[in-house]
Amino acid sequence: MESTRVKINIKTGEIEFEGSEQFVQNQMDNIDTIIDLVCSNIHSPVVKPELSSESTSLITEEDGESIENKDASSEENNFSVPSSFGEWMHRFPENISDHEKALVTAYFVQNQSDKNDFKTLEVNKSLRDHGIKLSNPSQFLKKLEIKKYLFQTRKEGTRVRFMRVSQDGVLHLKTLVR
Secondary structure (H helix, E strand, C coil): CCCEEEEECCCCCCEEEEECHHHHHHHHHCHHHHHHHHHHHHCCCCCCCCCCCCCCCEECCCCCCEECCHHHHHHHCCCCCCCCHHHHHHCCCCCCCHHHHHHHHHHHHHHHCCCCCEEHHHHHHHHHHCCCCCCCHHHHHHHHHHCCCEEEEEEECCCEEEEEECHHHHHHHHHHCC
8 A cells, every 4th residue: 555645844833644645635635724723833922842753743544643752752851950050051052141041040949949939049149159140140030031931939028039930931941952
């Protein structure tokens, strides 16, 4: 039996069908719906990482269900933070911006915290302790919050805010890793 294959790349939204001619034709009949779904994911406010051949979903010919590749899901969950700040910082290029240094440090401090959050003071202290000099770390963290890379989780009193790195922030960190 011959296999028919169609591959569509809408700016890395890659859609690929392979199977019998009838199966591929059925998928092509629904292509408008599939493209709308892919485009809505591309234009959503949450930044999605680029799809690779490991992370694409396959549609089985028999039942039409989506099957996720196991390697892709384990790769997403494999973003662990070591206990050593130096080892963590070494995963990133030396030429990252001051904003990105603040984000990297914030994520490290957050992961060392019991409540999975951090205070600006803790990030400032960690940067100082490791000899990283930023002109105004508090301002960098505020700008990261505006970019939606950080968000407030709780507040103690009138001034002490606890923050957490958002999913967008984590995705940005993943793009920076060497």
